[in-house]
Amino acid sequence: MPNIQLDPRLKQDSHHLGWLGATELLLMRNSLFPWFVLVPNTNEIEFYKLDSALQLQILGQLNLVSEFVEHRYQIDKMNIGLIGNIVSQLHIHVIGRSRKDLCWPGVVWGVKAFAPYEPGQVEEIVEKLVTFSQGVLRINPESGHCTGSG
Amino acid sequence: MPNIQLDPRLKQDSHHLGWLGATELLLMRNSLFPWFVLVPNTNEIEFYKLDSALQLQILGQLNLVSEFVEHRYQIDKMNIGLIGNIVSQLHIHVIGRSRKDLCWPGVVWGVKAFAPYEPGQVEEIVEKLVTFSQGVLRINPESGHCTGSG
Numbered sequence: 001m002p003n004i005q006l007d008p009r010l011k012q013d014s015h016h017l018g019w020l021g022a023t024e025l026l027l028m029r030n031s032l033f034p035w036f037v038l039v040p041n042t043n044e045i046e047f048y049k050l051d052s053a054l055q056l057q058i059l060g061q062l063n064l065v066s067e068f069v070e071h072r073y074q075i076d077k078m079n080i081g082l083i084g085n086i087v088s089q090l091h092i093h094v095i096g097r098s099r100k101d102l103c104w105p106g107v108v109w110g111v112k113a114f115a116p117y118e119p120g121q122v123e124e125i126v127e128k129l130v131t132f133s134q135g136v137l138r139i140n141p142e143s144g145h146c147t148g149s150g
Numbered sequence: 151m152p153n154i155q156l157d158p159r160l161k162q163d164s165h166h167l168g169w170l171g172a173t174e175l176l177l178m179r180n181s182l183f184p185w186f187v188l189v190p191n192t193n194e195i196e197f198y199k200l201d202s203a204l205q206l207q208i209l210g211q212l213n214l215v216s217e218f219v220e221h222r223y224q225i226d227k228m229n230i231g232l233i234g235n236i237v238s239q240l241h242i243h244v245i246g247r248s249r250k251d252l253c254w255p256g257v258v259w260g261v262k263a264f265a266p267y268e269p270g271q272v273e274e275i276v277e278k279l280v281t282f283s284q285g286v287l288r289i290n291p292e293s294g295h296c297t298g299s300g
Contacts, residue, residue, distance in 0.1 A: 046216070047228075048217060055209060059209065063205075066196070066197075077233075077234050077235050077238065078198065078232070079231075079232065080230075080231065080232040080233075081230065081231045081232075081257075082228070083229050083230075084227050085227050085229070085247060085257075088227065104235060105235035106260055107231075107259045107260065109256075
C-alpha cells in the first residue's frame, strides 16, 4: 500500500483532521463552508480506476463524513465533487451547502472569498468527529499508512 | 421501487440515452464537453442516504460511464459531481475534461457557452454505449422501472 504524500497545495489550503482508515481527512481553511476533503491512500488519480475493495472503503468514509456534516451543520444540500483539474492527486470534496451561503446555488469551487477558522474551532470539529465516528476517525495514522512515514 | 419522474429542467437540458438498470442516462445538450448525467431511480436526493445495495448499483454504473468516457474521448481528467442545488433530484455528473476545453481548469457547472450536437451525433453515442457496455445500456427501460410508466 502506498504512503500518501499530500500534494503541497492541498496541504497549504487545508487543516489536517486525521485518518479514516488509510484515507486522510482534511478541512479546507475556509469557515464560510463546512468543506471537508478525503484523500485516499493511492497514487491513482481517477476514482473509477481503483479496485473494488478500495472504492468500497472510500464509499463508507464518504457516507460517514456526509452524515457528520448533516449532523453538525444546518445544511440544505450536500455537494460531492471529484475534480482534480488543478491538483490531480485523488481527493473528494464533501461540502455542506446552505441556501444562505455565499455561493448558493452555484458551486464553491473557484470561490475567492474565505474566512479562516478562529483558534480552537478546528480542534472542536476534530473532537466532534472522533465522537461521532465512534473512534473511526483517528488522530494518529494507522501504523504503516501515515503521511511521510516512508 | 419508485418510478423516475425526470425533473423538467433535467429533461429540457439533456438528451435521453437509455437506462443502466433502473438508472436513466442522460447527455447534456452541450457538445463542448462529454457531459453525462446518471439519474438513479429514487426519490431520495442525497446519495449518502441511499441503502447500500442501491449505492453499489450506482457505483457500478458510474464506473461504466466513466470507462466509456475515457474510451471514447480524449480526456485529461474525469470530473464527477453530485450537486443538486438547483435541481434537487439526485443526479450524478460525469464529465470528461480536457486541458484544451473551454473551462479548464475550472469546473463546467454554470458555464454559459454551449454548442448543440449535430444531427446523428447523439444516436452514434448511444450506439457506441450499447456496444461498449455489452448491452448493459438499454434503449428501452426494464419493465416497471420506466419514466412515466406509472
